[in-house]
Amino acid sequence: MRLGVVFGISELVSPKAFEFKVSKFIKELSEEFDVVGGFVLGSKSDFKKAKAEVNFNEVDVLVLYPLTGGTEGFMKEFFVFRRPTIVFGDPFNNSMAAAIEIREYLRERLVPSTLVKNMKELKAALLGYEDALEVLEPFLKMRLGLIGRVSPWLVNERFELPYTRISLKKFYEYYEKTSDEEGWNAVERVFQRASEVKEPDKKALRRAGRIYLAIKDILEDYRLDGFTIGCFDLIGKLKTTPCLALAMFNAKGIPAACEGELNSLLGMYILRRYFDEPSFMGNVADFGEDYLVIAHCTAPLLWRYRLRSHFESGLGVGVDVEFPSGRATLIKIRGRKAVVAGVEVVGNEHSEKRCRTQVRVRIEDAPEFLDGTLGNHHLLAYVDSEEFADLLSELGFEVMLY
Known part of the structure; x- marks a missing residue:
């Protein structure tokens, strides 16, 4: 097992005062593990030097040891490597206080993090992460992309995981490389079906x-596992929306979210990667005592569907997909928190005053669920709610299961 080990000290103290402690710590770990790094950092510039010298993306686990307080500001930067992290704190020099602060910063960014205070606990935690790596790796190594911007009405959007940003200017460059004939060939079969x-x-x-x-070309060039796009910004320039494209990608196993929402994209990725299931990202359009109606203009093209325009603009190509009846799960993720509920798909609706795909689900005590949820957009997927909640917990989310 390969460990990246890093120490932190305040700029107010001398590194020499900690040489023996550092040496002893590395020596003991090296007897059982492959240790790289061993840097003693005192500032953000030291972090940048360490980052240039060692590729911490390639270690199995990071071990961060703040030897003093005042180290939080630069040691937190290790979250960018998205490796399982053990934060070691001892009872002296405000080490433990710093360790707790760093651990919480990492957890808020969904980096699996554990606090320990002695070598025995450290080795036990390392073994635990070794067993969990197979589950954690696809989550920690995912590559998500945002094309354009997050839609401004998503006032509760909070996302602090690394992602790739592609400007709309770049998107238009890719668009201009395509032709009308190629565009028709790409959707002709969808039209016929x-x-x-x-x-x-x-x-x-x-x-x-x-x-x-x-x-499709952006996904290949940027090596993305999934994407979201600020779709409404396309209307002014192209007089169309990406609703149909998103529906096609989701049907083909590529997570694709609209309105630039990264949290929904994250949930879509988890559903596809761990359960091989697509999901429907929708607005809560209506509710009663025991039901919700979820609606949007894009949904996976896996069942019977009609091609419509985009609801709000009357432009482009939206989809009205008929969802089959059956047990399913409703999911809302925001940051580190998630709400999960078991539901039953009971039908489809076709109001002309809503987004085109409209799915009615039965849910116990819908008003209570809405009172506790984390925002508007929810994902609907045909997976077991308890299994999905357990996985989210293992990945580091705080889950409320209804």
């Missing part, structure tokens, strides 16, 4: 296909 095509004409379908091809 639709049970009905109501508003969209061939021009709208070509543009939708070009958006799909542009994003």
Whole structure:
């Protein structure tokens, strides 16, 4: 097992005062593990030097040991490597206080983190992470992308995990490399399989296909596992939306979220990576004592569907997908917290005053669920709610299971 070991000291103290403690610590760990690093850092500039010298992305576990207080500001920077981390704190020089603060900073960013205070606890924690690495690795190594910006009405959006940002300017460059003919070829089969095509004409379908091809190339070039796009910003320039492209990607196993929401994208990625299931990202449109209606203009094209326009703008190509009845799970993630509820899909609705795909689910005490949830957008997926909640807990989320 390969460990990246780093110590921190305040700028107010001399490194020489800790040489024996550092040497003893490294020697004992090296008897059982492959230790790299061993740096004693005192500032952010020291962190940058250590980062340049050792690739901490390649270690199995990070061990951070703040030898004094006043080290939190630069030791927290190790969260960028997204490796399981053990924070060692001892009873002297405010070491424990700093360790607790660093541990919580990492956990808030969904980096698995454990606090220990002696070598016995440290070795036990290392063995625990060794057993968990197979589950944790796909989560820690994921590559998510944001095309454009987070939609400004997502006032509760909070996301502090690393992601790749692709500007709309760059997206338009990719779009301009496509042609109307290529766009039509990309969506022709989707058009043929639709049970009905109501508003969209061939021009709208070509543009939708070009958006799909542009994003497909971005995914390949940036090596992304999933993406979200600030979709409404496309309306002014392209007079269309990416609803159909997102529906196609989700049907093909690539997590794709709209409105630039990264938390929904994260949930989509977890569902696809660990359960191989697609998910529907929707607005809560209505509720009663024992039901919710979830609606949006994009959904995985896996069942019977109609092609419509995008609801708010009347442009582009939205989808009205018929979801099958059955047990499912409703999920809302925001930051480190998650709300999970077992539901039953009981039908589909087709109001002209809502987004195009409208799914009705039965849920026990819907008002209580809404009172405790974390915001509007929810994911609907055909997975077991308890199994999904257990996985989220293992990945470091604080889960409320309804």
